[in-house]
Amino acid sequence: MRQLVLSLALSFWALPIVAFETEELVLFPAENETVELRVISTADTELFAPFIAAFQADNPGISIAYYVVSSSEIMVALAEEGAAFDLAISSAMDLQVKLANDGLAQPFSSDRTRALPDWARWHDQVFAFTQEPATIVLSRAAFEGLPLPRTRQELIALLRDNPDRFTGRIGTYDVRSSGLGYLFATQDGRTSETFWRLSEVMGGLQTRLYCCSSEMIEDVAAGRIAVAYNVLGSYAQARNDLHDSIYIIAPEDFTTVMLRTVLIPESAEFPVEAGRFVDHLIRTSWQEADGAFSYPGITPDGLSGNASLRPITLGPGLLVYLDRLKRQQFLREWEAAMVQQE
Amino acid sequence: MRLAFNTRPSIRRRLTLQLLTSAAVLAVVLFLIVSGFARQIGAESQDRILSASVASILDAVSVASGEVTVDIPYSAFTMLDNANDDRVFYRILQDGVVLTGYEDLPETTPGFATVAYRSETLRVVTATRRLSVDGAPVEIAVTVGQTRDAQAETLQRISRMAVYLGLGFFAASAVLAVLAGQVTAGSLRRLAGSVSRRGPQDLRPVETEMPSEMQPLVRSLNSLIGRLSTALNRTEDFIAEAAHRVRTPLATVRAHAENTLRRVDKEENRRSLREMIRAIDESSRAAGQLLDHAMVALRADQLELEPVDLNALTGELVDRLRPVAELKDMEIRIFMGEIGPIMGDAILIQNAVRNLLDNAIKYAPPETGIEVSTKTEAGFARLTIRDQGIGFPQADATRLTGRFARGENASGVVGSGLGLTIADEVARAHGGTLEMHNNTRSPGACVSLSFPLR
Numbered sequence: 001m002r003q004l005v006l007s008l009a010l011s012f013w014a015l016p017i018v019a020f021e022t023e024e025l026v027l028f029p030a031e032n033e034t035v036e037l038r039v040i041s042t043a044d045t046e047l048f049a050p051f052i053a054a055f056q057a058d059n060p061g062i063s064i065a066y067y068v069v070s071s072s073e074i075m076v077a078l079a080e081e082g083a084a085f086d087l088a089i090s091s092a093m094d095l096q097v098k099l100a101n102d103g104l105a106q107p108f109s110s111d112r113t114r115a116l117p118d119w120a121r122w123h124d125q126v127f128a129f130t131q132e133p134a135t136i137v138l139s140r141a142a143f144e145g146l147p148l149p150r151t152r153q154e155l156i157a158l159l160r161d162n163p164d165r166f167t168g169r170i171g172t173y174d175v176r177s178s179g180l181g182y183l184f185a186t187q188d189g190r191t192s193e194t195f196w197r198l199s200e201v202m203g204g205l206q207t208r209l210y211c212c213s214s215e216m217i218e219d220v221a222a223g224r225i226a227v228a229y230n231v232l233g234s235y236a237q238a239r240n241d242l243h244d245s246i247y248i249i250a251p252e253d254f255t256t257v258m259l260r261t262v263l264i265p266e267s268a269e270f271p272v273e274a275g276r277f278v279d280h281l282i283r284t285s286w287q288e289a290d291g292a293f294s295y296p297g298i299t300p301d302g303l304s305g306n307a308s309l310r311p312i313t314l315g316p317g318l319l320v321y322l323d324r325l326k327r328q329q330f331l332r333e334w335e336a337a338m339v340q341q342e
Numbered sequence: 343m344r345l346a347f348n349t350r351p352s353i354r355r356r357l358t359l360q361l362l363t364s365a366a367v368l369a370v371v372l373f374l375i376v377s378g379f380a381r382q383i384g385a386e387s388q389d390r391i392l393s394a395s396v397a398s399i400l401d402a403v404s405v406a407s408g409e410v411t412v413d414i415p416y417s418a419f420t421m422l423d424n425a426n427d428d429r430v431f432y433r434i435l436q437d438g439v440v441l442t443g444y445e446d447l448p449e450t451t452p453g454f455a456t457v458a459y460r461s462e463t464l465r466v467v468t469a470t471r472r473l474s475v476d477g478a479p480v481e482i483a484v485t486v487g488q489t490r491d492a493q494a495e496t497l498q499r500i501s502r503m504a505v506y507l508g509l510g511f512f513a514a515s516a517v518l519a520v521l522a523g524q525v526t527a528g529s530l531r532r533l534a535g536s537v538s539r540r541g542p543q544d545l546r547p548v549e550t551e552m553p554s555e556m557q558p559l560v561r562s563l564n565s566l567i568g569r570l571s572t573a574l575n576r577t578e579d580f581i582a583e584a585a586h587r588v589r590t591p592l593a594t595v596r597a598h599a600e601n602t603l604r605r606v607d608k609e610e611n612r613r614s615l616r617e618m619i620r621a622i623d624e625s626s627r628a629a630g631q632l633l634d635h636a637m638v639a640l641r642a643d644q645l646e647l648e649p650v651d652l653n654a655l656t657g658e659l660v661d662r663l664r665p666v667a668e669l670k671d672m673e674i675r676i677f678m679g680e681i682g683p684i685m686g687d688a689i690l691i692q693n694a695v696r697n698l699l700d701n702a703i704k705y706a707p708p709e710t711g712i713e714v715s716t717k718t719e720a721g722f723a724r725l726t727i728r729d730q731g732i733g734f735p736q737a738d739a740t741r742l743t744g745r746f747a748r749g750e751n752a753s754g755v756v757g758s759g760l761g762l763t764i765a766d767e768v769a770r771a772h773g774g775t776l777e778m779h780n781n782t783r784s785p786g787a788c789v790s791l792s793f794p795l796r
Contacts, residue, residue, distance in 0.1 A: 101429045102444075103460045123427035190416055316430040317420035324442040325412050325434075
């Protein structure tokens with residue numbers, strides 16, 4: 001990278017101006033800077049940096065301030081605190097749709113966005129640029145001598161049959177704090193009752209709760225846990241260094257697929273440059289061009305080829321689980337299943 | 343002379359314009375009806391979906407351990423998803439207190455309403471349900487609202503279609519209007535054509551096919567023609583009568599003059615008497631020609647066709663006129679060719695030929711010859727009379743067939759100017775021609791009468 005990457009690892013560091021919690025702020029300065037785009041994102045910097053470099057190469061003079069936050073913090077920053085950002089990139093589709101639905105995003109239309117299929121954009125405000133499956137990551141060491149589960153039912157059976165091996169060694173999202181974890185869990189619950197049986201079993205085996213996919217992958221690879229449920233497959237695939245110690249399973253009964261989305265907030269100072277960023281993002285992700293993009297780009301057929309893949313639909317349905325009462329009820333049930341010992 | 347009509351815009355243009363105007367009005371009405379209908383249907387279908395959504399949420403309201411909870415079904419909002427990604431807002435009230443949803447939604451009463459919210463226009467539906475919580479009645483009100491982008495777009499699409507429909511309707515009507523105008527004007531033009539194509543002598547009533555609207559006009563026209571025809575016939579009758587009445591006394595006067603001439607010796611008186619007889623002859627001849635002409639005009643309308651031997655007829659006439667020619671020391675030579683009988687009115691043809699021979703004898707100088715010949719030529723029987731006289735003044739050969747027209751070089755000779763007219767009319771009445779020109783190699787005129795052979 002020809003530009004200096006200034007990485008300020010700011011774990012849970014509160015910026016003086018705003019109160020939302022930033023995990024990391026990375027500056028990608030440009031020579032002869034004319035515009036600084038403020039990007040608020042849930043995507044890990046390492047995975048996103050190559051893309052930003054390619055964007056800056058095509059659009060000289062644009063610096064980028066890249067704020068990494070948790071998905072619910074995007075909501076806090078934009079909806080509650082009215083912070084000014086030019087782009088919001090998130091894996092929590094429901095929150096992105098809510099931002100757009102509540103009028104906190106601005107519409108953007110270009111040849112590229114119009115070329116997107118209907119399922120990949122909502123209200124000309126939310127644009128999908130990746131398709132990332134929720135997978136089960138297994139430790140190779142822990143599964144020695146055991147058949148690999150291909151479905152949730154098989155996983156349930158394995159966990160029940162081998163409580164000694166798995167007690168305290170299962171991980172999944174803490175859906176109370178992780179927006180993406182909540183999205184995956186609600187979609188699972190909506191799709192099949194199996195999810196609740198699995199949650200009961202996992203709760204009985206003292207499942208550990210995580211904030212993020214990357215930590216779960218690290219812990220599985222290191223052997224601290226044996227099974228991580230609902231892990232972003234894209235993150236696991238990206239860790240080439242860990243492939244010797246983990247299996248990545250896309251459950252065959254159904255695999256929830258998340259669409260990572262971008263929107264331009266109402267508060268954007270440079271919507272034109274932000275639009276160029278969106279175009280670049282769509283172009284890169286659709287073409288999966290020359291390694292500049294580490295995420296699985298989206299395919300035109302919307303994964304219709306594989307019957308077990310269930311992409312989450314962008315639309316008002318996503319608002320349902322964000323309802324206060326609905327969320328209360330879901331979390332109450334989830335806690336009852338998953339956190340039985342507490 | 344050209345009549346100056348008080349011209350109004352043409353029927354075709356007026357008809358076309360009126361049809362186009364009504365087509366335009368109908369097209370606009372069509373557009374308004376279709377888009378109004380589309381607006382209604384669009385609003386109704388959105389209202390129906392919103393009602394279903396509200397109903398499904400109300401169904402999911404329950405009371406658990408003394409508390410009202412609402413488990414909004416996923417489908418309550420997915421059913422509102424549409425191609426235009428309309429935004430969705432909702433609110434659930436318990437006795438007027440917000441339980442969940444968007445607190446700042448405008449107040450609504452049960453039923454449908456269109457409200458302004460967050461700089462958008464929302465269609466909202468509100469419905470209520472009564473519950474009992476710990477024995478106390480509680481009213482739950484669910485409101486679901488949706489922006490109207492999809493409806494607006496559908497409306498726009500249908501409106502665009504309605505515009506095309508209206509334009510198409512108008513275009514088709516325009517074509518039909520122009521056609522109708524042309525057909526109407528065409529039947530008028532056909533009638534006008536059938537009247538104006540008629541020959542000058544044709545006074546038969548008009549009998550072309552025509553629309554019933556035009557029959558009164560045609561009836562009036564036919565009645566006018568009838569009166570005109572009667573008037574003309576009466577005039578011809580009058581001329582014939584007059585000529586006849588004049589000729590008889592003239593013959594008496596001539597007989598008296600000749601008797602007197604025989605008894606008078608004095609040269610001076612004899613010259614006067616001869617002059618007198620000559621004048622009486624001219625008058626008599628003119629009266630005869632007027633009579634002839636009137637008869638030709640009369641008979642030409644209703645030809646009595648019968649086979650006529652042109653050679654025999656000509657020979658007879660030449661024999662009859664030879665004494666007159668011999669008075670001027672003229673010789674008439676006849677060259678008869680092989681010709682079949684022609685269909686014609688013998689009296690008329692005789693009239694024509696006599697007038698031509700008369701002319702030749704009259705206008706040629708004494709002691710010259712007249713050549714009369716007949717032959718068949720291209721389906722026509724042709725009678726040619728050549729003299730060695732002064733010939734026609736080249737310029738106005740055709741003008742001479744007009745009534746009372748006389749050649750400029752004929753002023754020295756007394757004549758009525760009707761001879762060639764009669765011959766020409768007879769030829770035309772039989773479908774033949776009269777040709778006049780001067781001899782090419784010798785002085786004198788050459789006149790040919792042609793009649794079609796059957």
